[in-house]
Amino acid sequence: MIWLANVKIPIGPQHPALKEPENFTITLDGEKVVDADIRIGYTHRGIEKLIETRNYIQNLYLIERICGICSFTHTQNYVQNVETILNIQIPRRAEYIRTLFLELERLHSHLLWMGVAGHEIGFDTLFMYTWQDRELVQDILEFISGNRVNYAMNTIGGVRRDISEDQKKKILETMIYLEKRAAYYKEVAVNEKTILARCQGVGILKPEIALKLSAVGPTARASGVDVDIRRDDPHAAYADTPFQVITTDTCDVFGRFVVRVLELFESINIIRHLMNNLPTGEIKAKAPRKVPEGEAISHTEAPRGEDIHYLRSNGTDKPERYKVRTPTMANLLSISEMLKGTYLADVPIIVAGIDPCMGCMDRVLVLKEGKENQPGYLLDWEHLRRYGIQWYAEKGGRIQ
């Protein structure tokens, strides 16, 4: 008899369980996962470098295509950065429309995730149901912007399209229906045996490990980490929008399911509030083509978690450096922690549990050995902390 201890199984880049190219090398002892190694880089398209070769208006369209699911949150970060450096105040109506899009995006992204998660646990009925309802959100997006996926709504200084009374009426009507559906999904999530059997106790991520590995978004909130950029550092119109931050303490895939279902209700309520209190006025402030020298950092709460963008401008019409840290990048480290000790058959649902978006995530950073105060010098935690405090004290954050 041959004793097969610690067999290594490669999953990906092309694999039926994966929707995007990535590679997991799973080390198995029998059916149990001992170790999981993640390899990324298959979808690296060199976006950060391309951004440096295009002007600020062209970059809007490029940055929108960092991700095809949460495209609005990326442009939101980008325009916030540029507006901070330009120091322009955007109209209130534009801020409300931006917030509306951020929330519509969260609605369709969470519905999409529930479908994909259902598919991964062999519950394709849920996939058909949620994607059918997701089409209604897509219809609204198309009705307002003319596009289903990359809306091209954001521009420097405001938004490009206004919301008419007709559109407002349709949005509110759709929300009534979607709320009913969300209530149904809530019932399904907590009562359906398939979901309970496949998700409860699977992919455990303890709160202290989630914090240590800097998990963000629903993944962190399902582990009881109370973090939400919408509340912690309000951007767009979130400061005057009432909502709750959903957390659970089950720390498993089931918790991530529940968090996302309950966030559907919060999003629906936010959209209602925005539509009922939509200020009148302009939708766009005038912005110059050239951006003065400066640097800005911006973060928003994307459907998957905190999305951070950094911009350094040099006074021309092109950025000097642009850096993107997408939520999947932050959550990816916790995957290998979640996988340890589970069964091979649970790997697809655990990977899908963080709602990975590899297309967003692939960045390259080349590090060179450098001396202190020179480019390439790696700061340790204490240094980085002091530097951060000093930076914020001198320049102020995004919110002045």
Next chain:
Amino acid sequence: MTGIVTWARLKSPWILHMNCGSCNGCDIEILATLIPRLDAERFGVLLKGTPRHADILVCTGPVTTQMKERLKRIYDQMPEPKFVVAVGQCGSSGGIYQGSYCVEGGIDKVIPVDAYVPGCPPRPDAIIDGLVKLLAKIKEGDKNDK
């Protein structure tokens, strides 16, 4: 005999979806063709997980350097006759990522393509339309062979 084979082929075009560095926009729209509203399955389309079962390779993305060899390998694993549909602007020409240091600039730079579906991303109905036009092309090609 060939008549029966072509008939079977036209009624059950099984597809394999492959992401070659796309932003996910097109991939989500491809999946959206399977939902009840559009129901691509009425044309016999079935999404398969392995290239060995597939007749049509549906590719998205501008083909990153990492995915180039892998795309070729997947294509080689498909049984003959095989067809390729490039979905989206970057799948057709590299689109917005043109000029990047790690992008090939379109599926047809790596493997032969039979149908292009332009759009960034194309609507699900456009993807179904592309597929149906490819099926018409296969039927036409079969007539010419006789």
